[in-house]
Amino acid sequence: MFWRSTDFTSLLIEEWEEEFIVFQPTSGKTHFLNKLGMQLLLELDKYHQSAYSEDQICQCLLDRFQLQSAPHFLEQVKKTLRRFEELGLVEQVKRDPVSAR
Amino acid sequence: MRVEQIPAASFFSLLSEEGLRIRLGPFNVRISTNLRHLAEQLHFLYAHYELVEDEITEFHVKIVSKRSIPRPFSASVHFLVDDQEPFPPAPVNQALAILEWGINLAIALRTNHLLLFHSAAVERNGNVLLLPAWPGSGKTTLCTVLAHRGFRLFSDEFGLMDTECDELLPVPRLMSLKNQSIDVIKRYLPEASMGQAIPHTQKGTVAHVRPPQESIEQSAKTAKARWIIFPKWVADSPLRLERLPQSEAFLLLASNSFNYEILGEAAYKAVTRLVKTCHCYKLVYSDFDRVLTALNELTYGG
Numbered sequence: 103m104f105w106r107s108t109d110f111t112s113l114l115i116e117e118w119e120e121e122f123i124v125f126q127p128t129s130g131k132t133h134f135l136n137k138l139g140m141q142l143l144l145e146l147d148k149y150h151q152s153a154y155s156e157d158q159i160c161q162c163l164l165d166r167f168q169l170q171s172a173p174h175f176l177e178q179v180k181k182t183l184r185r186f187e188e189l190g191l192v193e194q195v196k197r198d199p200v201s202a203r
Numbered sequence: 204m205r206v207e208q209i210p211a212a213s214f215f216s217l218l219s220e221e222g223l224r225i226r227l228g229p230f231n232v233r234i235s236t237n238l239r240h241l242a243e244q245l246h247f248l249y250a251h252y253e254l255v256e257d258e259i260t261e262f263h264v265k266i267v268s269k270r271s272i273p274r275p276f277s278a279s280v281h282f283l284v285d286d287q288e289p290f291p292p293a294p295v296n297q298a299l300a301i302l303e304w305g306i307n308l309a310i311a312l313r314t315n316h317l318l319l320f321h322s323a324a325v326e327r328n329g330n331v332l333l334l335p336a337w338p339g340s341g342k343t344t345l346c347t348v349l350a351h352r353g354f355r356l357f358s359d360e361f362g363l364m365d366t367e368c369d370e371l372l373p374v375p376r377l378m379s380l381k382n383q384s385i386d387v388i389k390r391y392l393p394e395a396s397m398g399q400a401i402p403h404t405q406k407g408t409v410a411h412v413r414p415p416q417e418s419i420e421q422s423a424k425t426a427k428a429r430w431i432i433f434p435k436w437v438a439d440s441p442l443r444l445e446r447l448p449q450s451e452a453f454l455l456l457a458s459n460s461f462n463y464e465i466l467g468e469a470a471y472k473a474v475t476r477l478v479k480t481c482h483c484y485k486l487v488y489s490d491f492d493r494v495l496t497a498l499n500e501l502t503y504g505g
Contacts, residue, residue: 123475130464132471
């Protein structure tokens with residue numbers, strides 16, 4: 103399963119004490135993200151319109167936060183992706199992530 | 204011309220015929236009623252409000268008493284705003300409570316040119332102290348004390364913010380105390396002008412405090428917010444006034460607004476500016492003397 107951000111550049115973002123208040127103009131909703139959630143969106147937006155597999159996203163985040171792979175981390179990332187999908191912040195795509203770059 | 208300058212006898216005729224047109228902060232309201240006892244209450248509690256001469260009134264509210272066929276011996280009162288009836292009828296003795304709730308409802312539902320917070324607001328030295336809180340937190344009681352102890356009343360119910368210029372607009376209305384707060388305020392502020400207690404309303408017993416005259420007279424004078432304090436009355440609690448993280452202040456403030464989602468991006472940007480420019484605190488208190496000392500120190504000290 104591959105993921106990409108929908109319209110990251112349109113988001114209005116304020117950072118306060120490593121927490122992020124995000125306004126999404128397309129829905130008119132305001133979201134409260136922690137560092138992991140924001141980094142996930144940033145990673146997905148790094149190569150605009152490219153899609154990442156869940157494993158790739160996980161690895162990017164582990165590298166970014168200099169973490170060892172933990173058993174529940176992939177599950178946590180998957181859960182966050184699904185929640186972000188419900189909010190319209192990310193979307194699933196049927197695309198080979200390598201050829202998409 | 205103010206309400207107190209109208210003789211009591213003419214005041215009832217005005218209310219029952221063309222309607223009383225008064226200025227409530229940025230809103231002009233026309234009030235009509237055929238109830239003599241409500242006219243007497245309004246003549247006292249609305250004494251300092253200014254009459255509107257030739258301007259348009261935003262809301263036309265009416266309190267009318269009717270007898271129903273199933274219960275012909277007990278009249279009820281109906282609140283109407285622009286001929287719509289948003290509440291079920293209530294007993295006649297609750298007319299004032301229904302009128303005040305109705306006007307608040309009309310402001311809350313129909314004002315979308317301003318960002319509306321469910322918040323008390325008072326001013327000192329040109330700076331507004333916002334006290335956003337949900338019902339039951341003691342917001343009105345605290346606001347009543349502050350309004351009689353050196354702060355100018357903006358509102359016990361609404362923080363009205365113009366998102367174009369970030370000014371807060373005063374709308375000093377009657378402060379509706381509930382249940383135990385009534386006796387608490389009678390004891391702490393014997394000088395407060397309070398109407399009669401109205402028992403058995405949907406919120407228990409309520410009594411209305413008239414805003415200080417200076418607050419009404421200066422109701423055209425806007426100001427920017429400098430402090431945001433989320434208050435909570437907790438019985439016998441020691442005073443705690445603690446800094447609130449800005450992200451938490453943002454969420455509490457946005458979720459406290461009546462029309463944040465309607466105003467969308469303008470509201471997000473306005474709340475962001477508010478949180479960035481204000482000092483944000485959480486307040487737990489049980490004692491008025493201590494809370495006044497703390498807030499005097501805060502607002503005089505910077």
